[in-house]
Amino acid sequence: MLSAQDLFITFNPDTPIETRALRGMSLEIPAGQFVTVIGSNGAGKSTFLNAISGDLGVDTGRIAIDNLDVTRRPVWERAERVARVFQDPMAGTCEDLTIEENMALAQQRGTRRGLRGAVKQAERAMYRERLATLGLGLENRLTDRIGLLSGGQRQAVSLLMAALQPSRILLLDEHTAALDPRTADFVLQLTARIVTENKLTTMMVTHSMRQALDVGQRTVMLHQGQVVLDVSGEERARLDVPDLLQMFEKVRGEKLADDALLLS
Amino acid sequence: MSLFSLLGAVEIGLIFSLVALGVYISFRLLRFPDLTVDGSFPLGGAVCAILISTGTNPWLATLAATAAGALAGLVTGWLNVKLKIMDLLASILMMIALYSVNLRIMGGPNVPLINDTTLFTLLQPDSIPDYVARPMVLFVVVVLAKLALDWFFATERGLAIRATGSNARMARAQGVNTGAMVLLGMAISNALVGLAGALFAQTQGGSDISMGIGTIVIGLAAVIVGESILPSRRTVYATLAVIVGAIVYRFFIAAALNSDFIGLKAQDLNLVTAALVTVALVIPQLKRKLSSRK
Numbered sequence: 001m002l003s004a005q006d007l008f009i010t011f012n013p014d015t016p017i018e019t020r021a022l023r024g025m026s027l028e029i030p031a032g033q034f035v036t037v038i039g040s041n042g043a044g045k046s047t048f049l050n051a052i053s054g055d056l057g058v059d060t061g062r063i064a065i066d067n068l069d070v071t072r073r074p075v076w077e078r079a080e081r082v083a084r085v086f087q088d089p090m091a092g093t094c095e096d097l098t099i100e101e102n103m104a105l106a107q108q109r110g111t112r113r114g115l116r117g118a119v120k121q122a123e124r125a126m127y128r129e130r131l132a133t134l135g136l137g138l139e140n141r142l143t144d145r146i147g148l149l150s151g152g153q154r155q156a157v158s159l160l161m162a163a164l165q166p167s168r169i170l171l172l173d174e175h176t177a178a179l180d181p182r183t184a185d186f187v188l189q190l191t192a193r194i195v196t197e198n199k200l201t202t203m204m205v206t207h208s209m210r211q212a213l214d215v216g217q218r219t220v221m222l223h224q225g226q227v228v229l230d231v232s233g234e235e236r237a238r239l240d241v242p243d244l245l246q247m248f249e250k251v252r253g254e255k256l257a258d259d260a261l262l263l264s
Numbered sequence: 265m266s267l268f269s270l271l272g273a274v275e276i277g278l279i280f281s282l283v284a285l286g287v288y289i290s291f292r293l294l295r296f297p298d299l300t301v302d303g304s305f306p307l308g309g310a311v312c313a314i315l316i317s318t319g320t321n322p323w324l325a326t327l328a329a330t331a332a333g334a335l336a337g338l339v340t341g342w343l344n345v346k347l348k349i350m351d352l353l354a355s356i357l358m359m360i361a362l363y364s365v366n367l368r369i370m371g372g373p374n375v376p377l378i379n380d381t382t383l384f385t386l387l388q389p390d391s392i393p394d395y396v397a398r399p400m401v402l403f404v405v406v407v408l409a410k411l412a413l414d415w416f417f418a419t420e421r422g423l424a425i426r427a428t429g430s431n432a433r434m435a436r437a438q439g440v441n442t443g444a445m446v447l448l449g450m451a452i453s454n455a456l457v458g459l460a461g462a463l464f465a466q467t468q469g470g471s472d473i474s475m476g477i478g479t480i481v482i483g484l485a486a487v488i489v490g491e492s493i494l495p496s497r498r499t500v501y502a503t504l505a506v507i508v509g510a511i512v513y514r515f516f517i518a519a520a521l522n523s524d525f526i527g528l529k530a531q532d533l534n535l536v537t538a539a540l541v542t543v544a545l546v547i548p549q550l551k552r553k554l555s556s557r558k
Binding site: 113 | 423431437
């Protein structure tokens with residue numbers, strides 16, 4: 001369960017380039033829910049996600065994960081509760097390490113890293129099994145450097161890695177944005193499967209309204225660092241992309257300038 | 265080249281392969297450009313020499329020198345991680361600070377070890393001359409160091425250090441305390457360099473304040489030469505490569521300086537080093553160009 005209350009983040013305060021990225025952002029995600037987050041450029045999607053992961057500190061506000069206040073904790077201390085897939089496929093894996101070493105690194109998320117061998121024989125079999133479910137033939141390439149894989153392959157492995165250890169929230173940061181449409185679709189299907197199988201509490205930030213409605217159980221729209229729209233259940237099931245646009249315009253009383261939202 | 269100068273080259277090469285292993289950890293695994301080694305090498309020599317000359321057991325003196333190196337690396341890491349000083353600058357600060365520290369430790373510019381008991385005199389059997397025994401002892405030390413590093417960097421903790429150097433943001437997201445890993449890696453790296461300094465002082469008849477000058481260049485030269493001879497990103501091969509690199513480098517230097525017809529003298533050492541590193545850096549590019557033309 002995630003609870004974010006009244007978050008404020010301002011970049012470059014008191015300068016001409018001051019940006020008020022989050023302005024009283026609040027969101028509650030109950031355990032097991034899959035929430036998609038949309039919004040135009042600069043709406044605060046990535047800032048919000050980075051505030052939850054701990055990459056960005058908040059000016060004021062409170063972030064709690066399963067009733068534990070993590071507001072002032074560094075990224076690595078939150079990692080026991082937070083799993084993450086980055087937008088850039090290069091960012092979510094260590095290109096110098098092998099596939100199995102990357103998976104071992106994720107397997108030890110939230111545990112004490114001691115002097116036992118990093119890649120254990122029993123776990124190797126499990127990695128191979130999980131990789132086989134991707135259908136990409138990676139199960140035979142455990143000792144290949146992950147830098148040799150394509151962006152889509154690396155993103156798929158990142159998703160597997162995120163699910164190796166239990167987490168209280170899985171953060172997906174436009175994780176299909178850097179992929180070609182076919183690969184993006186594959187990774188999205190994989191996301192839906194992994195989230196459902198593991199019953200993961202998930203927050204997925206996306207640029208695409210189509211994606212936002214296609215997966216998950218609830219959709220939240222951000223604008224100027226606040227939640228402006230929050231739909232789920234029946235209401236959401238009836239929605240289509242044009243409806244979403246219309247609702248957005250009504251809420252804000254202004255025309256949507258960013259065409260990127262229309263593209264899916 | 266005579267057998268004597270050949271074994272001399274092996275001896276120095278083996279000592280500097282410990283430096284090269286340290287430099288490999290900082291420059292390659294952690295991606296931390298660390299010039300501390302120019303200070304931690306003579307620091308190891310100074311600590312070891314002063315302790316031996318005042319009657320301490322050579323084993324203990326060598327251990328203390330290694331610990332001193334680790335401490336120097338910790339301070340550099342701390343300057344970078346906690347005080348947010350840029351990595352290169354933090355190591356330069358530590359390097360010049362150590363110059364004064366080393367003079368203080370030795371109480372002067374040098375400490376001779378002429379008739380004192382060293383590790384090498386302790387371990388040398390009567391039947392073998394010292395110039396043969398020394399490389400043998402060093403060989404065992406280097407092999408042990410290599411095996412220990414290979415083991416460590418395959419553990420969970422070691423993997424966390426490698427991940428920190430490769431992709432710190434990802435490592436943090438996986439729960440790795442990257443700051444602590446930088447400190448640990450820098451300590452291990454400079455501990456090896458301190459150990460090398462201690463062994464150097466014991467083989468060269470003492471410690472001298474100027475013995476650290478250019479240590480980083482020699483260490484880097486060894487890493488680069490090694491990587492061009494045996495290119496591999498796997499730790500087991502990479503550690504072997506830098507050891508081979510350090511010894512090959514020393515052979516080139518000895519060959520260049522011992523070949524009268526070239527006319528090089530001892531004072532040309534740094535120029536030869538620079539030329540050799542340049543060649544080692546250019547060869548992989550040439551190889552790539554040639555293979556892409558095919």
